[in-house]
Amino acid sequence: MGRITKVIAGWALGLSALASCEDKEQPIAFPHAKHVALKMECVSCHTGARDQTHAGIPWIHSCTPCHRLDRPFPKTPPELLEYINAVKEIPWLQVHRAPRHVYFSHRRHVAVAGIDCAECHGDVQSMDRPFSRPMFPAGQAGMDRCIDCHRKERVTTDCLACHR
Amino acid sequence: MTHSAVRLERKIDRGARNLAAVFFAVVGLLLVFYGYLAWRSLHWSPLFFIQNSDSERSRIALSDEPVPALETGSVARGRDLYLRVGCSLCHGLEGKGGVVNPNYVNGTFPALNQMAERLFLYEREDVDATIKVLESGEVPEVEEIASPRAPAVIAQYQSVKDVILNGNPAGKKDPAGVPPIDMPDWKERLSIRDVNDIIAYLLSLQTWDESPK
Numbered sequence: 001m002g003r004i005t006k007v008i009a010g011w012a013l014g015l016s017a018l019a020s021c022e023d024k025e026q027p028i029a030f031p032h033a034k035h036v037a038l039k040m041e042c043v044s045c046h047t048g049a050r051d052q053t054h055a056g057i058p059w060i061h062s063c064t065p066c067h068r069l070d071r072p073f074p075k076t077p078p079e080l081l082e083y084i085n086a087v088k089e090i091p092w093l094q095v096h097r098a099p100r101h102v103y104f105s106h107r108r109h110v111a112v113a114g115i116d117c118a119e120c121h122g123d124v125q126s127m128d129r130p131f132s133r134p135m136f137p138a139g140q141a142g143m144d145r146c147i148d149c150h151r152k153e154r155v156t157t158d159c160l161a162c163h164r
Numbered sequence: 165m166t167h168s169a170v171r172l173e174r175k176i177d178r179g180a181r182n183l184a185a186v187f188f189a190v191v192g193l194l195l196v197f198y199g200y201l202a203w204r205s206l207h208w209s210p211l212f213f214i215q216n217s218d219s220e221r222s223r224i225a226l227s228d229e230p231v232p233a234l235e236t237g238s239v240a241r242g243r244d245l246y247l248r249v250g251c252s253l254c255h256g257l258e259g260k261g262g263v264v265n266p267n268y269v270n271g272t273f274p275a276l277n278q279m280a281e282r283l284f285l286y287e288r289e290d291v292d293a294t295i296k297v298l299e300s301g302e303v304p305e306v307e308e309i310a311s312p313r314a315p316a317v318i319a320q321y322q323s324v325k326d327v328i329l330n331g332n333p334a335g336k337k338d339p340a341g342v343p344p345i346d347m348p349d350w351k352e353r354l355s356i357r358d359v360n361d362i363i364a365y366l367l368s369l370q371t372w373d374e375s376p377k
Contacts (some may be wrong), residue, residue, distance in 0.1 A: 038264040039272075044252040065250055065348045073266070073342040101201050164205050 024093045026130035028080050036125035042117050049117070053105045057092045060084065095131045096121075102143075103164050113153070120145075238299045242365025245358055251276075254345070259369050268344035269335040279363065280370035283320045284313045291367050298364045301357035321363070328359050 035045075042049060045062050049055035064084055067076040076084070083090050098104045109115045117124065122135045143162075150157050246252060246259070254273040256262050261275025285291045290311050297304045304321065306314045331349035354362075 038266075039256075039262050040253060041257050043257060044247070044250075047247050061353075062250055062253060065253060066345050068348075071343065074345070101198065101205070160204075163201050 023132040024095055025132065026093060027091050028077065028083075028130070030130040032124050032127040032130075034128070042124070049106045050111045051107050053107065055106050057094065060087060060089050063090075096134050101163050103162055238295055238361045238364035239368045241358075242361035242363070242368075245354075245362050246365055249350070249353065249358075251362070254347075259366055265334060265344050267337050267341040269337050271337070273345075276366050277369040277371075279324070279366035282324065283317050283367070285311065285317065285367070285370075288372055291370060295364045295367055298360040298367075301355075301360055303356060324363060325356075325359050328354065328362070 036042075045058040046055040047058075060083055063080065064087075066074055067080060067084060069081065069085060080090075082088075109120075110117070124135070146162065147157055149155075247257075251259075254263055254265070255276045256273070259276035259279075261272055261277075263273045264271065265273050280286075280291050283294070285294060293310050294304075294317070297308045303325070304318065306318050309317050311317055327347060329349060329351040332347040334344040334346045336344060350359075
């Protein structure tokens with residue numbers, strides 16, 4: 001009995017580990033580079049990044065003011081036009097996701113501690129393809145990265161501060 | 165030949181079994197730890213630990229609830245609308261402008277943080293009084309504005325409100341170039357109250373030279 005549960009759990013863990021390594025295909029080839037080059041700020045699209053736990057992935061109304069049906073510029077790929085036409089949310093896939101047992105708040109790091117997005121998310125402004133895999137160097141959110149910085153900044157490294 | 169094949173199979177078999185045992189032991193340990201974390205998160209408040217941690221910074225703010233806005237009312241609602249409706253996509257955070265509009269006469273989308281001057285309101289008291297009037301959620305009347313320039317203030321308010329509700333085409337710099345991005349119309353997504361709240365917020369962004377007494 002116990003062995004069977006373990007086998008099943010082992011498979012589940014193994015599969016989820018595999019799944020998290022797999023590249024994800026976003027519904028639209030969104031280029032961060034072309035938008036950040038206009039000097040648009042990250043928070044204008046990721047509106048929760050300063051004052052909420054989750055940064056949030058933009059809704060369709062973050063695209064419609066500029067990408068319009070009746071306009072040749074800015075260029076709008078047909079798959080995006082379809083969503084805009086139907087005023088339907090784009091089914092973006094979230095790629096950065098801390099495990100359920102970890103608590104991470106953007107507000108605490110961006111607004112309270114004043115840490116730049118690039119410190120954790122890297123060189124987003126030069127990405128001309130959408131995210132297909134997490135950009136954290138360690139692969140996932142990466143406990144070592146959190147702890148390294150917390151040591152350096154003399155913030156708590158108590159297990160229960162993050163695992164709650 | 166058959167003899168050696170059978171032997172080889174047995175060897176692989178034993179190796180695999182040992183490997184599996186190690187693997188499941190590790191998985192089992194991890195599972196137990198996950199379970200422990202889950203159990204503890206349900207039954208034991210971690211605050212006790214955090215309060216006793218050695219870091220000065222950790223003590224400053226224990227809870228991560230969204231901070232309640234200091235002001236309620238028009239300005240706070242306007243700030244929220246400005247960000248979430250999407251004005252900041254083009255006009256920048258806090259209305260500070262600077263976002264490039266390709267082939268637009270002025271190069272960048274206009275900044276909106278000089279709205280008080282735009283409405284001929286040069287004193288902080290006048291701005292605060294006007295924000296109060298905008299709270300009503302209706303188009304203000306000339307008599308409600310306590311300023312000698314009240315009619316001009318109202319006229320400017322009307323023109324700003326009309327640009328927001330009806331949009332405005334952006335002028336081309338190079339006639340042969342791409343059409344620049346226009347100011348969209350918002351009449352389907354914003355009510356008069358919403359527009360008032362946003363204008364109140366924009367008025368509050370005015371910076372004042374004199375130091376407060």
